[in-house]
Amino acid sequence: MHKILTLNNIALAGLDRLPRDNYEVASEITHPDAILLRSYKMHDMEIPPTVKAIGRAGAGVNNIPVERMTQQGVVVFNAPGANSNAVKELVLAGLLMASRNIAQAWEFAKGLSGDDSEINKAVEAGKKSFVGFELPGRTLGVVGLGAIGVRVANAAHALGMRVIGYDPTITVRSAWQLSSDIQQALSVDDLVSKCDFITFHVPLVDSTRHMINAERLKCMKKHSVLLNFARSGIIDDEAAVAALDSGHLYAYICDFPSNLLKDHPRCITLPHLGASTTEAEENCAVMVADQIRSYLEDGNITNSVNFPDITLPRNGGHRIAVVNSNVPNMLGQISTELADSNLNIIDMLNRSRDNVAVTLIDVDRAPDEATLERIAGIAGVLSVRCLGCSG
């Protein structure tokens, strides 16, 4: 029986991928084999040593201590692209909310009083305060052209906007998907000075923290708009508020409310809603549950943020899955232990990524505990599992 601990609400469509005759799934569970979560902050959590895999039902993994998990041989999965359409739609809404002053106008309408003819009079007198502007011909800068950024760039272009993108590590897949009409910026500085709107779709890491700061805000066009649907921390919010107050920045639309931002008249904050659609929640949960199941049952890895991809079809035999440091002579030592136990290797696959390597070995009969313990004792081996070895 595999035990799965959930730290957030995970869509049922995903949990249903874990058959209950072989999976116990609960929000409180001892000795879990795997953890499923969304935005729960795991950095200060004591992670039980039984955990072999962590599945983030979403894109960003800055809430997970990925480096520590790698050192402990724990694979971390995410769900790339599974919520990208949901975020794209909210970014488009953000562009329109800013350009048409929708939130401010709605607040005004909610505050109207009197009979309907008085309301009508106030509407006609008051609406001049909310005159907006149209999107076609305006320039949008997209920083980060991954799953979300590409969709946002293409959709904004389809709305008639001129779009400039910046992503120094764009993947071949994203480049294929990006409209050839999107122009390329050579740096963030190159992009900021040319845009009426700038939207961010990068992970929060040291190099992206405060990508927009007071210096860069000064280089932005007067009356431009910032959108942050990536992570709190990517924009220096204090600098953004100062730019709103001085009138240099027209609006700031962001998915991460704070005391500084939530009541500012030119800032619209939403409660981290980017991925909150039924479709996105289900896509993420299904993708990550399938990945966790495949790892626990077969040792296969797809969409990990810290381990290599590895898939070895089952063709009989008993499978040993080893996670080890990516150093010389690991395979030699492991196969020596198997030979000493008179086990014959039917099939084997080894993959590595940075400092970690994974080896899947199918052997002709079930290894005994002593063999597994000897492999686990090899210096550099982080974990050894025997998958479906009983009997």
Ligand SMILES: NC(=O)c1ccc[n+]([C@@H]2O[C@H](COP(=O)([O-])OP(=O)(O)OC[C@H]3O[C@@H](n4cnc5c(N)ncnc54)[C@H](O)[C@@H]3O)[C@@H](O)[C@H]2O)c1
């Ligand atoms: N608001 C939400 O609910 C929500 C939902 C999904 C994702 N997100 C956030 O959005 C981020 C992006 O999601 P995604 O699915 O597009 O991820 P992704 O991995 O597909 O794309 C990220 C892109 O950023 C690029 N990048 C990294 N560093 C960069 C830099 N310094 N400058 C420019 N580009 C850089 C990468 O090359 C990659 O192409 C996630 O990491 C997450 O934090 C938020």
Ligand SMILES: O=C(O)CC[C@@H](O)C(=O)O
């Ligand atoms: O789970 C969520 O609601 C947010 C997910 C989002 O922040 C992500 O990084 O995918």
